[in-house]
Amino acid sequence: MINLILFGPPGSGKGTQAANLVQHYNLYHISTGDMFRSEIGNKTELGLLAKSYMDKGELVPDEVTVNMLRKRVEDNPQVKGFIFDGFPRTVAQAQALDAMLEDMGQPITALLELKVPAEELIVRLMNRAKTSGRADDADANVIKNRIQVYRENTAPVAEYYDQKDKTKAVHGVGEVAQITQNLIDALDAAIAESNAA
Numbered sequence: 575m576i577n578l579i580l581f582g583p584p585g586s587g588k589g590t591q592a593a594n595l596v597q598h599y600n601l602y603h604i605s606t607g608d609m610f611r612s613e614i615g616n617k618t619e620l621g622l623l624a625k626s627y628m629d630k631g632e633l634v635p636d637e638v639t640v641n642m643l644r645k646r647v648e649d650n651p652q653v654k655g656f657i658f659d660g661f662p663r664t665v666a667q668a669q670a671l672d673a674m675l676e677d678m679g680q681p682i683t684a685l686l687e688l689k690v691p692a693e694e695l696i697v698r699l700m701n702r703a704k705t706s707g708r709a710d711d712a713d714a715n716v717i718k719n720r721i722q723v724y725r726e727n728t729a730p731v732a733e734y735y736d737q738k739d740k741t742k743a744v745h746g747v748g749e750v751a752q753i754t755q756n757l758i759d760a761l762d763a764a765i766a767e768s769n770a771a
């Protein structure tokens with residue numbers, strides 16, 4: 575089983591790259607952001623709650639997020655592995671994920687961190703706003719807050735997995751196909767390392 579955390583700031587290309595990696599490795603893609611947007615679309619109680627945080631660029635509380643994620647993992651016992659996209663976003667979420675995967679005997683294979691400069695992120699998100707219809711892309715202050723939250727709460731997740739020798743940085747600027755290849759090279763190296771261990 576391959577369990578990949580696709581990591582990086584808002585606008586770093588996680589969603590685009592996850593779709594390409596799903597094809598290459600035949601993994602099951604879980605995006606907590608997409609799951610929340612689907613709940614919002616269906617006007618569920620969970621969606622209403624999530625929206626109140628997302629519209630401000632804040633994180634949805636860990637307990638709510640972890641319970642939703644756990645259910646999605648448990649509902650898919652037959653898959654070859656998962657790509658976690660936009661999760662974990664706090665160290666507490668990372669610890670919950672590790673505990674969950676330990677119960678299944680299937681640890682995280684690697685955390686791949688897409689490296690993109692902050693100025694480029696803002697340009698990309700403002701451009702995405704023109705077509706995404708996402709309220710959190712349309713407002714420069716909300717974008718700035720998301721990047722700030724990433725620095726404060728989410729970046730420590732990369733350090734957490736670095737201490738377990740699982741974090742690999744990947745250059746995230748340039749052609750989409752080239753970045754996909756960078757990710758594949760990094761993940762193949764991590765798979766080889768975990769097989770050797």
Ligand code: ADP
Pocket residue numbers: 583584585588606607608610627628629631632633634635639659660661662663667710720
């Ligand atoms: P992006 O990476 O571009 O910010 P996402 O779709 O991953 O887009 O996330 C959008 C929003 O959804 C976040 O700003 C946050 O409010 C909420 N969200 C998504 N995943 C999580 C998570 N793991 N924990 C808490 N909130 C989350």
